[in-house]
Amino acid sequence: MFSHITTTPFGRRPMTLGQISKQMAAKAAKPDAVVHKWQVFQDIRVARELLGATDRSLAILNALLTFHPETALTGDAELVVWPSNEQLMARANGMPATTLRRHIAVLVDCGLIVRRDSPNGKRFARKGRGGEIEQAYGFDLSPIVARAEEIKDLAEAVHVEKKAFRVAKERLTLLRRDIVKMIDAGIEERVPGNWGRVQQTYQAIIGRLPRAAPRQLVEAICLDLQDLCTQIRDVLESFAKAQNPGANESHSGRHIQNSKPDPLSESEHGFSKSDEAAAIVAETDNVRSLPKRELPLGIVLDACPNLRDLAQGGEIRHWRDFLAAAELARPSLGISPSAWREAREVMGEQHAAITLAAMYQRAGQINNAGGYLRSLTDRAKEEKFSTWPMVMALLRARLDAQKAGAVEEGSAEDGASVEKPRIQASASLLKSLQKPRP
Known part of the structure; x- marks a missing residue:
């Protein structure tokens, strides 16, 4: 009886030492070994990255397992299945033939199956007179039995x-x-x-x-x-x-969190309309006559370029990046969460962030940022504050500084010039900023 078991692939596919080692591992399966094919397939799914398998290759392996009639895979049984490409494609949800062949090769490289190619490359089984299979050519599933414990350990490692x-x-x-x-x-x-x-x-x-x-x-x-x-x-x-020496939780003279979130004695509320606030607040008295339009992000960034230093990567591309950078500027200015929360509730998140960015731009001119923000919030409640004149004032200040820098460069003796960031506002906006203020 013909008993030679082929070990080399058909056609131009080469034989490698890796394939030989995987075939040796397949022969190491114990004759009394028994594994549940769907349970070991679940372990293979979990450990597929460690095994080097892909989701498509596992779809093919799932189809191959369906061609074996028994649920249990044993080490002493013939575990060769011989479906045609058409049958495999049908059970693999219509996978194209080229994709099918590519991912079968992946299963072979992973050591999950072994090719048993016939002389002409066809897959079939030769049966004896009693109907038993004497020789089968196709895909050998015995590596799954031989590596069941290893695959289970890999799956457990993935879970851990x-x-x-x-x-x-x-x-x-x-x-x-x-x-x-x-x-x-x-x-x-x-x-x-x-x-x-x-x-x-x-x-x-x-x-x-x-x-x-x-x-x-x-x-x-x-x-x-x-x-x-x-x-x-x-x-x-x-x-x-230090605030509560000898105090306990039930007898506390002063709790860490204020029972009154906004005490009148707070220094932020004690803020008066000082010179630093007047520089911007004075320009917001005609709020009701201002245009009802939103400020473009580019103009705000031109007016408040310092906020870019707090953004991740130094770039602000969207309003969400702007809001995130403003959240970082708040503690650096010493503004309390309650003052920031009230400003967002009154002005809205976007305008509160613009206000904070303007304050961060003038941080060196503001002694009490928390009190300043509360003062602007109070004015916003009375509809006497808008971010538009605040941003325009900063733009005008940058424009004036830009002009002064250009004059200094022109009068330099060595003729060297230092490139400075230019304001990217539109021509019409720049023209309006250059108009003398009444």
């Missing part, structure tokens, strides 16, 4: 990795929430400290986190965030103990 990654991301989320809320608490409660610098440190750590980060990087960032969180908590706890 996914769990560790999920735990790391949960820890990252909790640390980010704790740090942000504690920074807000420190600003709200007037805890001594450079909270702007703390915010910048936090952003520097988070800035190392890409959109798709591996678990190792997430865990490393969590360690840095944990150190920062511990430092912030120590500062807050020390301040709380």
Whole structure:
């Protein structure tokens, strides 16, 4: 009886040492080994990346398993199936023939199946007089039985990795929430400290986190965030103990969080209309006569270029990037969360962010940014404040500085010039800014 088992592929497909090693692994299956084909297929699905398989190749493997009549795969049974390409294409949801051949090769390279090619490359089985199969040419599924334990271990490793990654991301989320809320608490409660610098440190750590980060990087960032969180908590706890010596939770003379969110004694409310506020507020008395239109993002960025320094990558392309940068500017200006929340409720998020960007642009001229913002919020409640004249005033100031810089360059003795960012406003807007103010 013909008993030779082919080990080389048909046609021009070459034979490699890798294929020989995988065929040797297939022969290592124990005769008494029994595996459930759909259970081991589920393990293969989970560990497909470690095995080197693809979703298309697994669709073909699923179809091949359906051609084996038994649910159990045993080490001592003949596990060769011989479907035609047409049958495989039908059970693989109409996969094209070229794609089918390519992903069958992937299954062979992964060591999940072995080719048993006939002399002419056709797949068929030769049966004896009693109907038993004497020789079959097609795809041998015995590597699945031989590697069942290995595949199960790989699937378990994938589950463990996914769990560790999920735990790391949960820890990252909790640390980010704790740090942000504690920074807000420190600003709200007037805890001594450079909270702007703390915010910048936090952003520097988070800035190392890409959109798709591996678990190792997430865990490393969590360690840095944990150190920062511990430092912030120590500062807050020390301040709380200094404010409430010997106090306990049930008998507290002063709670960390104010029972009155906006006390009248707060220094922000004690802000008066000083010279720094008058520079902009004075231009908003004719708010009702201003045009009812939104400010373009480009004009706002021309007026407030310093906000770009806080944006990720130094670029602001959309309003959402602008709002995110404004959120970072708030603690650096020393504005409390309650003042910022009230400004957003009264002005709207976009106009509140524009106001904050203008304040950040003039940070060196504003001594009490929190009180200034509250003053502008109060004026906005009375419809006596608009961001339009504020932005125009900043644009006019930049235009004047730009002209002065051009004059200085023209009068320089060495003739050297330094390139400075130019205002990208339209010609009509620039013309209106050049008009003398009444």
